[in-house]
Amino acid sequence: MSNTQTARPLLDVRGLRHRFGTVTALDDVTFDIADNEFFALLGPSGCGKTTLLRAIAGFEQPEHGEILLDGADLASMPPHRRPVNMMFQSYALFPHLSVEKNVAYGLEAERRSRSEIQTRVGEALEVVGLATMAKRKPAQLSGGQRQRVALARAIIKRPRLLLLDEPLSALDRKVRAEMQLELKRMQREVGMTFVVVTHDQEEAMSMADRIAVLNAGRVEQLDTPVGLYSTPRTRFVADFIGTSNLFDGTADAAGIEVPGLGHFPGEHAVPAGRPASAVLRPEDMILGDPGTGRWTCTVIDTVFLGGGSTVSLAVDGHATPVTSVLHAATGLRPGDRVGVGWKSDRCVIVPGEVSSAVPQREAAVPAGISG
Missing domain, CATH: 3.40.50.300 (P-loop containing nucleotide triphosphate hydrolases)
Structure with a gap:
């Protein structure tokens, strides 16, 4: 003992x-x-x-x-x-x-x-x-x-x-x-x-x-800064801490099904059939040639912030633009088509119970940027 x-x-x-x-x-x-x-x-x-x-x-x-x-x-x-x-x-x-x-x-x-x-x-x-x-x-x-x-x-x-x-x-x-x-x-x-x-x-x-x-x-x-950012437990925390790409759907045994976008695999504790959200951080999105990855998307805008570039993307079937962060300056321009995927082990699934009121806060580029 x-x-x-x-x-x-x-x-x-x-x-x-x-x-x-x-x-x-x-x-x-x-x-x-x-x-x-x-x-x-x-x-x-x-x-x-x-x-x-x-x-x-x-x-x-x-x-x-x-x-x-x-x-x-x-x-x-x-x-x-x-x-x-x-x-x-x-x-x-x-x-x-x-x-x-x-x-x-x-x-x-x-x-x-x-x-x-x-x-x-x-x-x-x-x-x-x-x-x-x-x-x-x-x-x-x-x-x-x-x-x-x-x-x-x-x-x-x-x-x-x-x-x-x-x-x-x-x-x-x-x-x-x-x-x-x-x-x-x-x-x-x-x-x-x-x-x-x-x-x-x-x-x-x-x-x-x-x-x-x-x-x-x-x-x-209640968590460490790293814990809050990497493993949020609620949709509110995922949205309030840093910048997130959020996809709302219905939980199943192996992930969640998002209408119009398909299945997002990942471990979670949300009962099957209940609302759930997939959380993907911008640095975990992977850009490539059209036809590669999960979707082919259209570039809306790019912003160079000195240490890297933030790329905003339109995804067919998803009302909200998806954000990706790259390590350096990019040659992408509005209207370009790119393939978009994500790191398979970085999808976090949280319960979907949250009000539609989303707090406004100053955007911040998360640490640990990757292409």
């Missing part, structure tokens, strides 16, 4: 339910977060992720369920007593105070000694790379630098758990990409558990160890 025991999670969320009038914000939400983990709550606007974050912080009181931190129930603990800090989307810096005074504010409110405050402020500013800007005011900083000040102020009190609500949404695309890497570095350096709320799948995928994808108040799937 093994003596190995599973470590208790730092945060354990059990069966949370919460409503605002007739709107269900959280619907039986259950998950746990390990110590020193970078965890993301990802989903479209209105899915419940910010309500969930506020419940952990103590700003919302769920109607049902438990939130345990280190095994202790947080329900009766007011926000200011919880070993949790929250960094808001707006940063909320004091414009009349210097960087170091903004960072020191929480410790000064606790009446810590001057020497302790000075030491910890210096350490926090070193971590966020602003040690040389301690005397500046927020108005003298860039958006990315102000974000770092807010982060230093949040980590200086050494909470067990740091909650970040859309922390990068105010930054432009280039600075946001840089800060994604910086946040991950800082999280490892300070040895703290981060929970970030975002609607940006690229942001979550680049930073988090694990991601909970929320939809209409429920956790659709």
